[in-house]
Amino acid sequence: xxxxxxxxxxxxxxxxxxxxxxxxxxxxxxxxxxxxxxxxxxxxxxxxxxxxxxxxxxxxxxxxxxxxxxxxxxxxxxxxxxxxxxxxxxxxxxxxxxxxxxxxxxxxxxxxxxxxxxxxxxxxxxxxxxxxxxxxxxxxxxxxxxxxxxxxxxxxxxxxxxxxxxxxxxxxxxxxxxxxxxxxxxxxxxxxxxxxxxxxxxxxxxxxxxxxx
Numbered sequence: 001x002x003x004x005x006x007x008x009x010x011x012x013x014x015x016x017x018x019x020x021x022x023x024x025x026x027x028x029x030x031x032x033x034x035x036x037x038x039x040x041x042x043x044x045x046x047x048x049x050x051x052x053x054x055x056x057x058x059x060x061x062x063x064x065x066x067x068x069x070x071x072x073x074x075x076x077x078x079x080x081x082x083x084x085x086x087x088x089x090x091x092x093x094x095x096x097x098x099x100x101x102x103x104x105x106x107x108x109x110x111x112x113x114x115x116x117x118x119x120x121x122x123x124x125x126x127x128x129x130x131x132x133x134x135x136x137x138x139x140x141x142x143x144x145x146x147x148x149x150x151x152x153x154x155x156x157x158x159x160x161x162x163x164x165x166x167x168x169x170x171x172x173x174x175x176x177x178x179x180x181x182x183x184x185x186x187x188x189x190x191x192x193x194x195x196x197x198x199x200x201x202x203x204x205x206x207x208x209x210x211x212x213x
Contacts, residue, residue, distance in 0.1 A: 036065065045070045093169065093190035096176065101126050101143055104185060113192060115162030130159040132166065146173050146186055156193070168194045 036046035044067045087094050088108045096105035103121045111117055114130070121129055127136045127143075135157055145151030153173040158166045173188040 093188070093192070095126070095188045095190070096185060097126055097143075097188070098185045099147060099183065101140065103129075110190075113161065113167060114159070132158055132160055143186065146175065147183055149175070166194075167192055168197050 033045060033047055035043050037043055044065060046065055087105070090107060091109060093110045093113065094105070094107040095103070095110065098104055102123055103126055106116075106118050106121060116129070127139055131139050139155075139157060142151060142155050142157075146153050151173075153171075155171045155173070157169060157171070159169055160166055169190040170193050171188050171190045173186050175183045176185040176187050178184050
């Protein structure tokens, strides 16, 4: 209990007697995370496990300083929160698919653009929902090419919204890999170029009319 802050030391002294009387374990033979106290009074996170010694009513405790692990976990949590924030505030389409073309993640921009929510499309086939019927086979070939590394990942194609409208999207895709460098999916970033194409078409039409003059 000397290694614990006052908040925990009093409670710690109460663990053993009840266990000896009732046999009900709270931390005996089980690990738990608490705060430890160093010699200079500094508080740090620890993992504590207590067990019997050879079945006798003698107990040994192992205390591990897990400050580094806790710092790493917090760093990962912040990085994840940051990446989620970037994905959801980006003014481009972001889509994550598994190796079967099933939807793992879409961002808020695509939700607003198409009228679909992530809950509606999660786990469903990307092509069946978002790709017009005539284009589905060709898009699946592009998808397989990206997975195999035989495609640059650049592609332009139409997607359909929930209301049936078509939007022209310029895509850049890359494979998603796990820690073992195995391909587990695809991440695609898309820019909606529908209005740009419409403006270009109007400009071409105006130039033709001007040439006819």
